Amino acid sequence: MSEKAMIDPAMVDRLAEVAVKVGLRLEAGQDLVLTAPTTALPLVRRIVAHAYAAGANVITPILSDEAITLARFENGHDATFDKAADWLYRGMREAFDNNAARLAISGDNPMMLSAQDPAKVARVNRATSAAYKPALEKISGFDINWSIVSYPNPAWAKLVFPDLPEDEAIVALAKAIFAASRVDQPDPVAAWNAHNANLAQKSGWLNGQRFASLHFTGPGTDLMVGLADGHEWHGGASLAKNGITCNPNIPTEEVFTTPHALRVEGYVSATKPLSHNGTLIRDIRVRFEGGRIVEAHAATGEEVLQKVLDIDEGARRLGEVALVPHSSPISASGVLFYNTLFDENAACHIALGQCYSDCFVDGAKLTPEQIKAQGGNSSLIHIDWMIGSGEVDIDGVAADGTRTAVFRRGEWAL
Amino acid sequence: MSEKAMIDPAMVDRLAEVAVKVGLRLEAGQDLVLTAPTTALPLVRRIVAHAYAAGANVITPILSDEAITLARFENGHDATFDKAADWLYRGMREAFDNNAARLAISGDNPMMLSAQDPAKVARVNRATSAAYKPALEKISGFDINWSIVSYPNPAWAKLVFPDLPEDEAIVALAKAIFAASRVDQPDPVAAWNAHNANLAQKSGWLNGQRFASLHFTGPGTDLMVGLADGHEWHGGASLAKNGITCNPNIPTEEVFTTPHALRVEGYVSATKPLSHNGTLIRDIRVRFEGGRIVEAHAATGEEVLQKVLDIDEGARRLGEVALVPHSSPISASGVLFYNTLFDENAACHIALGQCYSDCFVDGAKLTPEQIKAQGGNSSLIHIDWMIGSGEVDIDGVAADGTRTAVFRRGEWAL
Ligand SMILES: [Zn+2]
Ligand SMILES: [Zn+2]
Ligand SMILES: [Zn+2]
Numbered sequence A, B: 001m002s003e004k005a006m007i008d009p010a011m012v013d014r015l016a017e018v019a020v021k022v023g024l025r026l027e028a029g030q031d032l033v034l035t036a037p038t039t040a041l042p043l044v045r046r047i048v049a050h051a052y053a054a055g056a057n058v059i060t061p062i063l064s065d066e067a068i069t070l071a072r073f074e075n076g077h078d079a080t081f082d083k084a085a086d087w088l089y090r091g092m093r094e095a096f097d098n099n100a101a102r103l104a105i106s107g108d109n110p111m112m113l114s115a116q117d118p119a120k121v122a123r124v125n126r127a128t129s130a131a132y133k134p135a136l137e138k139i140s141g142f143d144i145n146w147s148i149v150s151y152p153n154p155a156w157a158k159l160v161f162p163d164l165p166e167d168e169a170i171v172a173l174a175k176a177i178f179a180a181s182r183v184d185q186p187d188p189v190a191a192w193n194a195h196n197a198n199l200a201q202k203s204g205w206l207n208g209q210r211f212a213s214l215h216f217t218g219p220g221t222d223l224m225v226g227l228a229d230g231h232e233w234h235g236g237a238s239l240a241k242n243g244i245t246c247n248p249n250i251p252t253e254e255v256f257t258t259p260h261a262l263r264v265e266g267y268v269s270a271t272k273p274l275s276h277n278g279t280l281i282r283d284i285r286v287r288f289e290g291g292r293i294v295e296a297h298a299a300t301g302e303e304v305l306q307k308v309l310d311i312d313e314g315a316r317r318l319g320e321v322a323l324v325p326h327s328s329p330i331s332a333s334g335v336l337f338y339n340t341l342f343d344e345n346a347a348c349h350i351a352l353g354q355c356y357s358d359c360f361v362d363g364a365k366l367t368p369e370q371i372k373a374q375g376g377n378s379s380l381i382h383i384d385w386m387i388g389s390g391e392v393d394i395d396g397v398a399a400d401g402t403r404t405a406v407f408r409r410g411e412w413a414l
């Protein structure tokens, strides 16, 4: 007889505590809007308990469900695929206007929609994005404190650990999430405070340097990434406009800023596969001229990659460059999570598409035109892919050409 | 080795079909707002499939969860108990203004809040009722098609079948729900059409009689229930103002109308216990003068009953009187469901609180002032309790005092 492997409830409770006290730093009197898949209910329940204990006003969990999502694609008439629950998203915007915090629990089956008609999936995504935009602006503009944490889903666990039985795969993925989220440490909240201080020291040093470019060199990579005029480095905790310092991503290992959309030159090779809408794109190699990808190849999934690059003009240009040491816990675990939240924290990365407006000095005060003039890219997409490894060096290049070592063999050189 | 008892998925699918095709008669192009406890997910998933197949535009399931609800009472700071998710309820109102249909899946643990502070429970109910009021008006005013169906919950099943192991209790409750909802019949949709025709014949006869009062007599009961001026009897399917004929309750056995808020005299004894927010109120006995409850007792739960009566002025007056034969399938099953949706269909009943504005001739055209002038009651609450049995007789009393037998020994006398 074999006992079924179970996720440790004490660790679930610690992750919930980190989500509320580190991720959101929820303040007494705040409402909380929480989204999660039904498979994450064990974590949702503990988060709600910690959030009410922290003095939450009203918590509204909006639960999604894979079977319900699939029922739409499998049974819906044609008209449904261009519709969204506008009233719900308008309501969320209203909640954020009233200083509600926002927590997303990530943990869907990454292959959920892989058997569905891609045209219908694209139509639903477009309708949902349009309806969600007013609420999302309050999040991406950091008007409020927000965060994302993760919880295992059976299909996700089997994708990451295909050789384990399902129950063991779920427990293995849970352990990997707990370790990456620092809740396996004796005092997770203290560990996060120390980690945030380290990330703040690194981004502070970079902001003091005011490099014009970063020069990445490694196997298959010789890439000069110009940085946007007036760029600002961020990492770890962020001060939202409502005065609350939150950790928008649990986990996070990166310090990141905005590259210049017109000043990227050279070639770069991905160091990890990119999982995009159910397709695994392996061995991406691209060449930039004047900030624009002019040549792109991949060993698998090249067709999907080309489609991504053709979505709009900004999809061929960079919106983010991020530095992550090769010794980061997620990188050290060797686990490929097939989930950007984790995988982008395993290595230095760049992102195609939309830039973050707050990665500029006084970014909150800049108009979209000013952001563009300073080199900020805009696009419907933001897709991160990994270009760091233990063999990559990075130099900071000042406006006068002076070089400073930033990374050597994948680790911070300062 | 014992196989765990399971709910029959084919019957779940039939109940989902009845919910969509009989309960809502959902039309292509309608949005649907659906509320359900997480324990009802197997039914929710099939309802969503049938509703999208019927041409639903966007379905928004809002799932509640017992552990989440309890976490608030167990951890919340004092201020939370007077708050509600106003933005969500405003959004629902907006959805109904745009002709969304409404489906509630009932199946919470009836004792969920029994261990919580009744004062906090009352405060949350008050805040939620106030926030929900604008949306609820669209439902109770029949602006849109709406319905309620039920699904077993483990704790509910153990309350109804305390002597069975949990898995068997759940299956037994599911079978009782399927039978009461007529989905155990060969063609459930046809069975509902026949049943609706029978209820329409009974309410048609009562509307032709135009009684001034109903006189209930039985053990511990001698109650004269004045009927509102211009009252109208309803039963079974209802034509909503959006032109769709829906069955708001699955199951339903009652024909019902609006009593006169000022013209109820005498005493009445409940014939079944009333389960209210986790408290079982047994052997209710009340006395009316001028439509108002002036004396109220109960063998258990009297304190809760008194609190209910003190919620507002309308809580002491009647908003509904309903006739159900003692031989109705739910009564015949002998099962006490501890759930008004079922138990109110086992016996004649009256309701404290809010009346239904559509239970008036041309009710849709009446202002709140006119409804009040005709004797319609208003309140934040609407709580049904059972006063019928095989020993209760009912006379219809005309304006001139003429009496007509309506019920004899619990059965229709016509
Ligand atoms: Zn990043
Ligand atoms: Zn990114
Ligand atoms: Zn009733």
Ligand SMILES: [Zn+2]
Pocket (backbone or CB within 6 Å): B320, B351, B382, B383, B384
């Ligand atoms: Zn009622």
